[in-house]
Amino acid sequence: MAVMNIREAITRTLAAEMERDESIIVLGEDVVGGAGTAGGQEAIGGIWGTTPGLFAKFGPDRVIDTPISESAIVGAAAGAALAGKRPVAELMFADFVGVSLDQLWNQMGKFRYMFGGKTRCPAVVRLIYGAGMNAAAQHSQSVYAMMTAMPGLKTVLPTTPADAKGLLTEALRGDDPVMFFEHKALYGVKGEVPDGDHRQRFGEAxxxxxxxxxxxxxxxxxxxxxxxxxxxxxxxxxxxxxxxxxxxxxxxxxxxxxxxxxxxxxxxxxxxxxxxxxxxxxxxxxxxxxxxxxxxxxxxxxxxxxxxxxxxxxxxxxxxxxxxxxxxxxxxxxxx
Structure with a gap:
């Protein structure tokens, strides 16, 4: 088993799953990152460093920098999921999920129910959350309880690199909307990660x-x-x-x-x-x-x-x- 940190586990899992499934797309603020800077279009690969290399490998149709609008990011993900894609939408700070509550609560979480099971919404929303980085009141909150309270949404919180890989793989291969919470203070945590195909079922503590x-x-x-x-x-x-x-x-x-x-x-x-x-x-x-x-x-x-x-x-x-x-x-x- 390879040793890596949670950040690396997420990046590698995204790349592996995008290679496996052409319907997976990534969108969010600065997920490409660095456009117009001396370092080139992928100078940073997102402010959290979780998406470097994806743009170069999969191109602008599958790795998409968006405007600073959480409602647009999540709304686009909802529509893309209904149209047959498997979007991964990144919210740079989970604190701003409130801007997109209608898209999550009234749309994504209810599509399967409202349409009698005839449709699906395989979207993953990555939310970076948590205190400990001196980011103040608007950028440090843990809002997983809010998402947990909404029927139709699955809520996931990995704490080890192995679980980051296993849970993200499970999320990307499922047919329901998943709120995937990544604690900003845990990205550097290292641990062993199983090689090959590794999935961790939801609902197993x-x-x-x-x-x-x-x-x-x-x-x-x-x-x-x-x-x-x-x-x-x-x-x-x-x-x-x-x-x-x-x-x-x-x-x-x-x-x-x-x-x-x-x-x-x-x-x-x-x-x-x-x-x-x-x-x-x-x-x-x-x-x-x-x-x-x-x-x-x-x-x-x-x-x-x-x-x-x-x-x-x-x-x-x-x-x-x-x-x-x-x-x-x-x-x-x-x-x-």
Missing amino acids: RMVREGGDVTIVTCGRMVSFSEKACDKLNADGIGVDLIDLRTTSPLDEEAILDSVEQTGRLVVVDESPPRCSLASDIASIVAAKAFSSLKAPPQMVTGPHAPIPFARELERAWVPSPGKIENAVRQALAYR
Whole structure:
């Protein structure tokens, strides 16, 4: 197996799938990038460096720089998908997905239902999200809960290079619209990636660690933060089941409930504000379906109900930290 980072895994997967399937097109702001600069038309290949080389290999009909208009990008992807293409639409910052909610919520997510299953919308929307880069309140949010709440859309959050490849391949070969969330602070994370054809089915969570005392359920960047908390807890003999959701729609409820039925304690870690969040949703599912197994109230570790600050120190205070996760686990264990 090759070792690469998440950025490289995404680039290579896009290239391999575009080679395999001529109906796949890529569109978004600066996905070609660098036009008119000294470096030439592909000087950057997108500000996140995830699309270099695609334009040179597949040309302007399949790799398309768009205007700065999220509604146009997603609307074009929706129409292209209905017309037989498999578009990959990149939203440079997930924060601006609100501009294209009608195209996503009322169109993409409902096409199959409204037309009685006679049509399909195989579009992938890549959304770059998350705090930790001092990008301030309008460029740092985690909006996956919003997408998860919309029927008809699949919501995916890879946290390893292997999952980036496997989940993106699954998304590109499926027939439903997929919201593919990429955390900007995780692009450099390295790991082994399976060679050849690798697909990761949606709705299958990953058990990162196993322990008998507390269940931690999380996704995205919070997986690595939770691992750091687990290291501290393990030193004190506290075992944790750490679950990386991988996808939030579909959600692997079985993995969550099976773990909580064994540990009796739940901590949900979510890089977003607490109200109407993924954390509150999972806590409510466990309270409703595994109440008799609970030995303590479910704990939630989230950001505060406030915009994300620009100042580095304030942003660090806003984001759930390994220390806060560790404290939540200890608080859950305090109930006897």
